[in-house]
Amino acid sequence: MTEATTHAVTLQKVVKRYGDFTAVHQTDLGIEDGSFLTLLGPSGCGKTTTLRMIAGLTSITEGDILIKGTRVNDLPIHKRNLGIVFQNYALFPHKTVQENVAFGLKYRKVSADEARRRVGEALELVQLPQTADRFPSQLSGGQQQRIALARAIVIQPDVLLLDEPLSALDANLREDMRVELKRIQHSLGITTVFVTHDQSEALAMSDRIVVMSAGHVEQVGSPEEVYNRPSSEFVARFLGASNILEARIVSADRTGAKVETQGLGTFQAAIDQDETRRFAEGQKVKLSIRAEKLALTATGKGAAEVASGDAPDIARFDGRVTTVDYQGQVARYFLEAGGHQLQAINTIDEHPLSEGEAVSVGVRARDVVVLPQ
Amino acid sequence: MASLDPQEKPLRPWALLSPALTAILLLLVIPVCFIAVYSFWLRTATGADIAGFHLDNWAEVLGDAFYRDILGFTIWIAFATTVICALVGYIPAYFIAMTQFRHKAYLLLLLMLPFWISYIIRTMSWINILGTSGVVNVGLQWLGLTDEPIQMLYNQWTVIIGLVHFLLPFMILNVYVSLYAIDRNLIDAARSLGSTPWQAFTEVTLPLSLPGLAAGSLLCFVLAAGTYITPLVLGGPTDAMFANLVFDAIITQLNWPLGSALSLVLLALLGVLVAVYNRFAGMGQIAKSFG
Numbered sequence: 001m002t003e004a005t006t007h008a009v010t011l012q013k014v015v016k017r018y019g020d021f022t023a024v025h026q027t028d029l030g031i032e033d034g035s036f037l038t039l040l041g042p043s044g045c046g047k048t049t050t051l052r053m054i055a056g057l058t059s060i061t062e063g064d065i066l067i068k069g070t071r072v073n074d075l076p077i078h079k080r081n082l083g084i085v086f087q088n089y090a091l092f093p094h095k096t097v098q099e100n101v102a103f104g105l106k107y108r109k110v111s112a113d114e115a116r117r118r119v120g121e122a123l124e125l126v127q128l129p130q131t132a133d134r135f136p137s138q139l140s141g142g143q144q145q146r147i148a149l150a151r152a153i154v155i156q157p158d159v160l161l162l163d164e165p166l167s168a169l170d171a172n173l174r175e176d177m178r179v180e181l182k183r184i185q186h187s188l189g190i191t192t193v194f195v196t197h198d199q200s201e202a203l204a205m206s207d208r209i210v211v212m213s214a215g216h217v218e219q220v221g222s223p224e225e226v227y228n229r230p231s232s233e234f235v236a237r238f239l240g241a242s243n244i245l246e247a248r249i250v251s252a253d254r255t256g257a258k259v260e261t262q263g264l265g266t267f268q269a270a271i272d273q274d275e276t277r278r279f280a281e282g283q284k285v286k287l288s289i290r291a292e293k294l295a296l297t298a299t300g301k302g303a304a305e306v307a308s309g310d311a312p313d314i315a316r317f318d319g320r321v322t323t324v325d326y327q328g329q330v331a332r333y334f335l336e337a338g339g340h341q342l343q344a345i346n347t348i349d350e351h352p353l354s355e356g357e358a359v360s361v362g363v364r365a366r367d368v369v370v371l372p373q
Numbered sequence: 374m375a376s377l378d379p380q381e382k383p384l385r386p387w388a389l390l391s392p393a394l395t396a397i398l399l400l401l402v403i404p405v406c407f408i409a410v411y412s413f414w415l416r417t418a419t420g421a422d423i424a425g426f427h428l429d430n431w432a433e434v435l436g437d438a439f440y441r442d443i444l445g446f447t448i449w450i451a452f453a454t455t456v457i458c459a460l461v462g463y464i465p466a467y468f469i470a471m472t473q474f475r476h477k478a479y480l481l482l483l484l485m486l487p488f489w490i491s492y493i494i495r496t497m498s499w500i501n502i503l504g505t506s507g508v509v510n511v512g513l514q515w516l517g518l519t520d521e522p523i524q525m526l527y528n529q530w531t532v533i534i535g536l537v538h539f540l541l542p543f544m545i546l547n548v549y550v551s552l553y554a555i556d557r558n559l560i561d562a563a564r565s566l567g568s569t570p571w572q573a574f575t576e577v578t579l580p581l582s583l584p585g586l587a588a589g590s591l592l593c594f595v596l597a598a599g600t601y602i603t604p605l606v607l608g609g610p611t612d613a614m615f616a617n618l619v620f621d622a623i624i625t626q627l628n629w630p631l632g633s634a635l636s637l638v639l640l641a642l643l644g645v646l647v648a649v650y651n652r653f654a655g656m657g658q659i660a661k662s663f664g
């Protein structure tokens with residue numbers, strides 16, 4: 001297997017049970033060398049457990065974990081050469097910043113001069129070169145987080161593991177740190193596993209996202225894939241705002257599928273070539289359409305006029321705006337259409353639509369995702 | 374709005390503290406003042422006390438080598454007891470703090486259990502264990518390791534054993550509190566950076582538990598240095614501690630002035646110790662283990 005060699009971390013049929021409770025169901029996962037992988041999912045879905053199993057902080061019930069191609073199941077944590085950043089920073093309160101960052105170097109046969117130089121570099125990298133003599137309690141939350149990061153990367157770990165490192169910071173700082181973290185990760189080219197339950201964090205930072213739910217991996221893919229082509233209703237609902245509709249396959253071929261909904265007529269839906277096999281005529285399915293993919297037009301202008309300008313792959317149905325959630329640049333509309341409650345997010349030109357207004361809703365075939373029931 | 378009056382603000386805390394301050398004044402400060410005054414009185418051969426300002430008691434207490442030796446012995450016993458408590462107590466404290474056992478509260482309750490039995494009875498129980506017909510001697514004889522019962526009681530070591538037995542829970546509780554407060558992620562962080570479990574203990578856990586260890590040690594030392602029952606029950610004739618002198622002076626000889634001077638010496642010694650501790654660690658740590 002040539003593929004396995006380019007993986008910094010590999011999980012093979014990994015299972016974690018606590019007594020009768022399975023926290024992580026059988027999971028296979030490869031993390032490419034130098035990539036930024038995010039474990040994303042709601043609280044309690046097993047993200048931390050997965051991360052801790054890679055770290056060696058939690059034992060695995062079944063399966064194997066490989067780091068750089070070597071099985072590490074029985075390798076104690078202090079021999080794994082991993083950098084971990086904890087949600088609460090976990091800086092040693094009785095040691096200065098210098099001592100904190102240098103901690104891991106003590107066990108790595110690094111001369112005193114070399115250690116001082118590397119600590120200086122790491123502090124430089126996190127943009128806190130002046131803090132070496134301070135104690136953690138004398139730093140702000142954001143600064144502590146940077147020091148925690150410096151401490152983790154100064155040992156040049158094979159893998160950097162981050163468990164919700166940004167969640168204790170306030171919103172503004174979080175966005176700054178997000179950019180900062182990505183910059184540092186990119187400049188070092190260090191394989192990173194990042195845990196979060198914040199989808200925007202995951203979408204902004206990751207090369208690949210693993211969406212988890214109740215101990216299962218729901219989908220693995222690039223941010224675009226996971227966002228635009230969710231493979232399950234859970235993923236569609238968890239990332240962004242989606243409309244989920246029940247539907248039935250009328251016909252399916254290589255170019256796409258025709259699906260029939262109750263109340264909204266028939267749609268063209270794009271499906272990937274290899275998915276054609278999964279859908280048979282008459283099969284019940286679900287459709288997922290992103291809120292921002294529903295294009296609303298006030299029908300006052302004349303429905304026929306609107307529809308005449310449409311490309312052939314656009315489907316249309318009528319609806320009525322029930323609630324308007326004005327957000328400045330965009331507005332979120334809740335609408336009633338064919339007995340369904342839908343939501344749409346559209347940019348506003350001049351004025352937002354008003355409540356009670358009749359609208360024509362357009363949706364393109366490639367924005368309709370067909371999910372198995 | 375009386376609370377807005379700037380004059381009143383500084384008075385408020387004092388007003389709120391006043392019940393406690395009154396109690397301290399009545400139960401602690403005033404009695405100590407009485408003792409201080411008493412220590413300058415003089416006891417005559419007839420048994421009557423002469424009021425006045427006489428330095429005789431102080432001259433005797435501070436000048437006589439007899440008292441100095443016993444003070445030294447008291448410090449030694451208290452010190453040895455404290456060290457043994459720290460060494461022996463750390464292990465169960467660590468175990469209780471780190472265990473995943475669900476009913477941790479019961480383990481702590483178990484620790485308090487001995488307090489339900491009188492301290493004197495607990496001290497006397499050692500006679501049944503170490504006495505000539507005690508468990509240990511009977512066991513040794515039964516095993517044939519000795520023909521005659523071995524005299525194990527009534528020396529300074531049995532005093533120390535008795536004190537350790539009495540004071541261990543105080544040490545465990547104090548160390549437990551500081552160990553329990555340590556963030557587990559700190560230990561995980563140390564391990565991930567390359568520490569072996571033992572290195573993580575010496576680098577992180579031990580230093581962070583020192584405040585608890587210091588608080589427990591202070592408590593053990595002060596309580597051990599002030600004891601007179603344990604040496605009375607488990608000590609030999611030469612194992613009197615300083616509090617025994619106070620006891621003898623006041624209860625046996627009815628020499629209250631001398632007893633007062635002696636007790637002030639002990640109070641001063643322990644006071645200095647507490648002040649030193651407070652300077653470096655702060656009294657808050659001890660309060661934690663009771664809260």
Ligand SMILES: Nc1ncnc2c1ncn2[C@@H]1O[C@H](COP(=O)(O)OP(=O)(O)OP(=O)(O)O)[C@@H](O)[C@H]1O
Pocket residue numbers: 018021023041042043044045046047048049050197
């Ligand atoms: N030591 C344990 N004993 C029993 N169950 C546990 C233990 N640790 C975790 N679990 C359970 O395993 C599941 C996954 O926990 P985990 O901490 O991995 O969730 P998470 O995805 O990190 O959630 P969060 O976003 O809240 O941190 C949870 O249901 C949790 O209750």
Ligand SMILES: [Mg+2]
Pocket residue numbers: 047048049
């Ligand atoms: Mg977690």
